[in-house]
Amino acid sequence: MSVKQRPVFAGLTLMLVAVLSACGGGADKGDGHAGGKGGGKGGSYSQPHSDQVRGLYDAVRHLPRKTAKATRAHMVKECDPATRKVKHTSRSGSGKRKRTRTWYTTERYNQCHKVRKGSETYTRVVRPERWCVRLDDVNGKPQKDDRWFRVSPATYSEVHGKDEHARVKFEPRGRGC
Template sequence: MRHHIRATRRAALTVTVLAVAAGLAACGGAQKVSGRLDTTRHVAEVTSLGKRPHMVRSCRPGTKRVKHTSGRGSSKRTWYTTENTSVCSSVQKGTETYRRVDSPARWCVRLDDVGRKSRDDVWYRVGKSVYLDAQNLDSGDRMTFSPEHDGC
């Protein structure tokens, strides 16, 4: 019975690993693409101004009651004192303006002669380093990279 449970778990794990690998391959994250450089495109980051609460730390004087004991057994004596402390909390004081990223920057490369007609003239989203490498090449030079995503 134990062997059957282990075999079932192993099969389920294998199916999960294969599904994840297929998902990565479909996204283009695991497969390399090779072809001739057609053109590049940089889509700048889009930002806007937003407002959010401005939180400040506010402290005020306070007191706390402290218990003291001395002695042992039946001769134990207990007394209380009041100590001064600071009570702090975070409170809203107005608003602050910040820059919100609405759409992150994207770097894209388009390839020709990829090997399959359906993959020719397709935009690939790449990392900044691959984009900079493509900028240093001439149109028509061969290039191989792993795209982050199809489309730009």
């Protein structure tokens, strides 16, 4: 690039950055905040990201753990004595007089494997225990009513003590119940 082209290129780059920052500043305005002149740096109107939900308390539901009896093969470890041949080598001498001696020995060990011996009964978890809260007007949106959220037992007991349609805010473990 020649010396004459550098100021032109720098000017175009500066204009491009200014246009992109002006266009991109209002793209992430958060929860329905109207525009207006922002006094913040970079023209950003976005709220810090949080997984918390807020709304009006509607109902709670506790689903206990659901289990079922099932059977599976009972496996037992069985070992049989076995032997294997082990190769040994030793080297002696140097130069042209190098000599390698090889010999074999028999090593005894236990060869183990699992074998089926009958069957055993165990308790299988069909559904884990869940604590759920139903909210209306989720995150201030009236069209988002009757939404279920899975919560921790502590959040469940905290919300359960509140009046119906009280404002609550919590971090859910999952959606649905």
